[in-house]
Amino acid sequence: MSTEPRTVQVNVFVTKSLEIDEPDWCAGHDDRAQYKTDITHNGPEVSASVEIRRGLSDFLTAWISQAPYSELAPEPLPLLAIEVGGDIINLDPNGVHEFTATVRAHCDVLDRLAGELQRVRESEGR
Template sequence: MSTEPRTVTVTVLVSKSLEIDEPAWCAGDHPGANYVPDITHNGPEVSARFETRHGPVDYLTAWITQAPYGELSPEPQPMVAVEFGGNANSLDPDTVRSFTALTRAHLDILDVLANECDRLREIEGP
């Protein structure tokens, strides 16, 4: 039997505050950050708002985000989070530009559909 001291690493849940650097653009709210990998910096949200007869609809909500300590997908650099399809997707600037170009093209198609709808209404009447 050895008389040398032994060490072992034991995983324990420690609850204490952690002081971290916060980017100037962060809105300062860090809900649900129980563990270091959960820490996410988020800037203010911006949304497109469309008024319908049933009330306002917000869409394409976006914000600057950074998860510097994330275990699954660390984001050491700020990203743009864009919410569509019910999910928030973290995109790099080039991907955001590709997304906006595709969205602009799709908006042109919506204008074509609106024009076609006007034409059909004229033909069919009230």
């Protein structure tokens, strides 16, 4: 048996603070970034709300977002992040205009359905 001390290499996760530039619109950071590529700037969230039985329910939550160091980000410029059905889509200005046109068209459909519902209720004497 050897009397020499044994050594082994162990990978460790070392953290340290990193000073980065923060845009004026960023609402702050939550210290969850493990790597520089995880850093994301997020602006304040805005949501539409609707009253339901349990109170208010938010939908179409949106915020300006930028992941300046990510290799996976669609582009280095800020985008609008919109939460839709539990998924987050990131859109440039043209994409936002296309999205809002689709939402407006759907609201027109909902208005037509409300008219149809009113006719159904009236025909049933309600």
